[in-house]
Amino acid sequence: MDKQTAQKVLSHPKFQKMAAQKAVLGWLFSAVIFTVYVAFILFIGISPQVFATPVAPGSVTTWGIYVGLFVIVFSVVLTGVYVYIANGKFEQATREVVREVMEIEK
Template sequence: MDERQVEQILQNPKFKQMVSKKSTLSWTLTAIMLFVYVGFMLLVGYNKEFLMSSFSGGVTTWGMPLGLSIIVLSFLLCGVYSYIANNKLDPLTKEAMREVEAIANEKGPH
């Protein structure tokens, strides 16, 4: 593959759309997880009293359900990514790859 073909692939609208959508999805989900995790860590650092207070009047504190919810959120975000990737991004990737393969198989001047 020569430089002209690489440039054609990089300028291909389907390829650009695929890269843009994957990047947007990845960064959005990363930002959500980072926001929640950093928020929890700030809560641990600056408001321990709240986390140590009783959740239901018993021995369970607020820290337990909040910590578990972060774990559950990470699984949910993985599920969201998988669903979107399989149903929205895979068809777009296949279209883009067909066009990329067509460009790669072109015979340019030697």
């Protein structure tokens, strides 16, 4: 694809709308993950004894292990959801715009 075609794709209204939606989704997911991490760190700082509480009496595993694992798994899952959406809906929109631009050029 040459520069002129690329510029037409980038300036296409459908592509710009898709890029804006993708940016909003990315920032939204980033804000959610950031909020979860900040809440986790704040809770550790404010009430560390809760994370040190064993899950069951006599157990070695504490709630902190499970909450920490949740934060990690949540981040991975949310990233996976973003990638799924970006590679599905957004990629399809990009292909449609490229197809439209290429047809106009012929």
